[in-house]
Amino acid sequence: MRLYLRNDAINNYGAMAKETTGTISNVWTWFDQEYGSCNCPPEKLTITRLRVTRVKDDQATVDLLASLRGEDHVTRFSGPMILVKRPTGWLVQDYRRNGEDFARLIVPLTGTTTVAGVRVNILGIGYQGDGSGTLFYEIADLRSAPIRIEKIALRDGGKMFWATSWGSESARMVDAGSVATRGFDWLRPTPLPKENPDHLEIVVKDLGSGRQFNLTLSMKSA
Secondary structure (H helix, E strand, O other): OHHHHHHHHOOOHHHHHHOEOHHHHHHHHHHHHHHOOOOOOOOEEEEEEEEEEEEEOOEEEEEEEEEEEOOOOEEEEEEEEEEEEEOOEEEEEEEEEOOEEOHHHEEEEEOEEEEOOEEEEEEEEEEOOOOOEEEEEEEEEOOOOOEEEEEEEEEEOOEEEEOOEOOOHHHHEEOOOOEEEEEEEEOOOOOOOOOOOOEEEEEEEEOOOOOEEEEEEEOEEO
16 A cells, blocks of 8 residues: 555556556556656655455455655545455556546446558546546557648547647557557546547648548447
8 A cells, every 4th residue: 555655646656556456457567568667756645544454255455645745736635445356466457546436437448440551559548627628549650651640539429639738749650560558638628528439539640741631430338
């Protein structure tokens, strides 16, 4: 438990994926695939309460109250934290993160398509309590030239929700012959739809020819 919080403070996503299970393990795996080891400044970890209150069979309940303080944000942890016993040891299954049930905010999705030598696989969405969130997907450039993601949107019925944060320019680029995991953000005042969206639409530009083409794929809960 304590090690998991310490790894969160240094953004050690790979370790956090191994120390968790279920949807929480999914989201840290996606972060690790996209960012790898982060060289971010360590956040200040403060643990007010961290004690096991109940153990029954292969499940334990932990009373948790802690926080991480970064340069421009604070992440708050609270219980009950649920641990489950696996052959590798006790793993974190759920807790409350900024007042929200963390495991329930992560929705694994499936969906894939290939158009003009570009393959996209949907991984899932990590929601925030305010309706914003991040879509994670895998994109493969099977062509002989690099590509750039020009636009990306989620569609829920007839309504479009365009990504509002691209991150760095490098996050939009995919080298020829490579596979990359990417996450794009939907921030307020243009949040994600409350229900799981049903389609993803991406506009991609071939940087060799300058030609643009669209990829549309349906997706559903995994």
